[in-house]
Amino acid sequence: MRRDYLQPAVLTVASVLAGMIGWSGHVLLLPAALGFPVLWGHARSRYVAAIVSAGYFLAASRCLPQGVASFYASDLWPGLLLWLCASGSFVAAHTVLWTKRPDRRQFRYLVAAALMAVPPFGITGWAHPVTSAGVLFPGWGWWGLAAMTAGLMGLLTRMWPAVAIAFTGFWFWSAANWTEPKIPEGWQGVDLELGASLGREASIQRHRDLIATVKDRASRGIRNVVLPESALGFWTPTVERLWVRALQGTEIFVVAGAAVVDAEGYDNVLVAISADGGKVLYRERMPVPGSMWQPWRLRFGDSGRARAHFFANPFSAVGDRQVAPLICYEQLIVWPALQSMLYDPDLILAVGNGWWTQGTSIVAIQHASAVAWANLFAKPLVLSFNT
Incomplete structure (x- = not known):
């Protein structure tokens, strides 16, 4: 019984950390967001998948309530309401598309990721893990996007530890050789x-x-x-x-x-x-x-x-x-x-x-x-x- 409660709690805390670290404003930390698909894939029920999705998204967009309060010169309540409403599409997509069958989760996640990349769901598609492709595969262009897509699917399979190790290797290599984009002459x-x-x-x-x-x-x-x-x-x-x-x-x-x-x-x-x-x-x-x-x-x-x-x-x-x-x-x-x-x-x-x-x-x-x-x-x- 304790394990039934412990696993969802660990997944939720880890998803919150993935959102907070990945979307902290430091470009080299963006790949931390790749922890989310792994955690989502390890959920044992649709309810846990919803909690994990909410934890990640709300943590990634945690600055929204304060920003909205400043924009409207009001208290935090309008910002909190918008914060919760904005998470709806992300949580709904990842909750509905979660499945009990592990062999189908990578395809379901691919559909969820695609939905959150384009309208109408993509209108609030913040904190998309695919953004970290620019850190892991700098200069690869569309091939880098393809590699990231394949890697995201791999994180939802039994081979996820190997895929995670490969991503970590690309991450360290990129961090060691990181250069900011050039400003064009003139x-x-x-x-x-x-x-x-x-x-x-x-x-x-x-x-x-x-x-x-x-x-x-x-x-x-x-x-x-x-x-x-x-x-x-x-x-x-x-x-x-x-x-x-x-x-x-x-x-x-x-x-x-x-x-x-x-x-x-x-x-x-x-x-x-x-x-x-x-x-x-x-x-x-x-x-x-x-x-x-x-x-x-x-x-x-x-x-x-x-x-x-x-x-x-x-x-x-x-x-x-x-x-x-x-x-x-x-x-x-x-x-x-x-x-x-x-x-x-x-x-x-x-x-x-x-x-x-x-x-x-x-x-x-x-x-x-x-x-x-x-x-x-x-x-x-x-x-x-x-x-």
């Missing part, structure tokens, strides 16, 4: 510390300060400058004219976050600006569910919501370069990065506005995810965040 991402005012303060002085920052970087030989998500606030003809005039006589190319608003809602975008003019470069495929993307408001005719462009514009052209943009939340889920990599872009642009994450490791986790995807496909990476 590019630079600007990190700002403007807090919640970025994107909300629309004064001419704020734009002039940002222009001065851009020109300062350009004076050091940088031609392409990237600013964080929401840096320009609302993208309007007035803002465009201000920036284009400021860049006259230069060869500077600015990529910056903004919002394009209409009567039905808004798009979270990246715009490209040079002396020749400005244009919308990219429309976010997956805004943050709940705080930005609120599809239920359609039924009530409400406006003000962010639109999701799920599989649109996976890459964009900046000069003679093809870039794969990832805005904020898109760095935490799987399909935007993989969809962009199908087009073999020249580099990845990862931007965010993480002022509301103060006191959490959310921005560090975003960084780690972006670095992992860039390393897996051997792509240069430009990061730009506001905190």
Whole structure:
């Protein structure tokens, strides 16, 4: 009887540790998340599989309640509610697909992993173990993703100790030879510390300060400058004219976050600006569910919501370069990065506005995810965040 209680307790505690360590914000610790499929596979009942799944996901996303409380300037209850609701799809997928037959669990887990990588389940598909492929198989590209998929299935078989030892060997080898993704020549991402005012303060002085920052970087030989998500606030003809005039006589190319608003809602975008003019470069495929993307408001005719462009514009052209943009939340889920990599872009642009994450490791986790995807496909990476 004691063993019947002990095994589920051990699995649950271990799954919590896998989530906490793997998603601590340190890229080299991402492979700790691979403990989850092993633990899920060792569950002896559907109930235990549900508890193990919940323990892993809730531990991996533990920063969410505090972040939501900061975003809405409220207490922890809204964040706790969203935290529990967001875990629903992950727990449901892994609970329903669990089976008593050990010989079928690897295929069931593969289905669960695939579901959590693409919409609709993938909308909250955070903490996906496949992200660690960028640590174990840097530079392998799609072959690395295939090796990771095969390894995840292997962790659900009787051969799991051998697969785990092999993964550990790749992990140690990668850690010993680790290099961060390169920053492409002539590019630079600007990190700002403007807090919640970025994107909300629309004064001419704020734009002039940002222009001065851009020109300062350009004076050091940088031609392409990237600013964080929401840096320009609302993208309007007035803002465009201000920036284009400021860049006259230069060869500077600015990529910056903004919002394009209409009567039905808004798009979270990246715009490209040079002396020749400005244009919308990219429309976010997956805004943050709940705080930005609120599809239920359609039924009530409400406006003000962010639109999701799920599989649109996976890459964009900046000069003679093809870039794969990832805005904020898109760095935490799987399909935007993989969809962009199908087009073999020249580099990845990862931007965010993480002022509301103060006191959490959310921005560090975003960084780690972006670095992992860039390393897996051997792509240069430009990061730009506001905190």
